[in-house]
Amino acid sequence: MKDSDEFKTIFQNADINYETGDIEQIVLNRIAAHRKQTKRLQFYRLIGKIGIGVTVFLFIAYTIVVANLQSNTASIKSGSNNIYPLIASAMVLITMAVQLELMSISKNTKS
């Protein structure tokens, strides 16, 4: 069996190269496509975040308006205040929205 040094010489004298094809161009094209897709995804994510923000804002505004109306009506009728259950339900929904957003972020990070 040839010894280690002899193998070193054999490998160093041999020209072990293979056809690379058009790797450089293909890689650059795929990177360009990847960047385009990433930008599109970033845009969709931004739209999604704005959407969630607007929904939350509208929901809070709606809750406050409705709660005020109900509170006024109820306090006129019986003197009790119904604003707290409404605010609590709004908070639960907001927490759920935040949770969904966090789940989507963690999913995107993993991939």
Place this chain on the structure above:
Amino acid sequence: MDDLYIKKVLNGDVEAYSYLVKQYQSLAIRTAMAIVKNEKDAQDVVQNSFIQAYTSLSKYRHEAKFSTWLCKIVINKSLTFIKRKRPQILEPLGIIENSLVTENEAIVKLDNEDLSKNLKKALLMIPAKEALSLQLYYLEEYSIDEIELLTGFTRSNIKVLLHRGRKNLNHILKNTNRI
């Protein structure tokens, strides 16, 4: 030099990445070929490896050379590829030794070919892990410690693979020369 281009790529200059691709495509193809044994598959693996290297470039911590880091990606991609597609390539040398008789016909045709061609053919005939270890050790001149880091094989495993690889390669080259 690599660091300069890596910085450029990280700053959004995609064209700078072509320097890194040009510089290391031969190393990447050689490494992939040692494992997948097919030029087209090797090209696909290398393309995917370069894309992964690009997307993970921000995670490259400059602890090792870029070529070493890329080589590790290529090895992982190639091993995953053959595990999915052709697991028999990873099988130990018993199969190769038995198949040498049937490979003689192919070797006859190589009679007048030069050493490079014979060696390339021989590397394709031996199991992936042996070919990879031999190539990294003798051709790319990595130390056993570096090969351990690159491949995840243990030190003793690498030594065994080198020994078996040399034995197999020697056998094939001897047969080629004798005919």
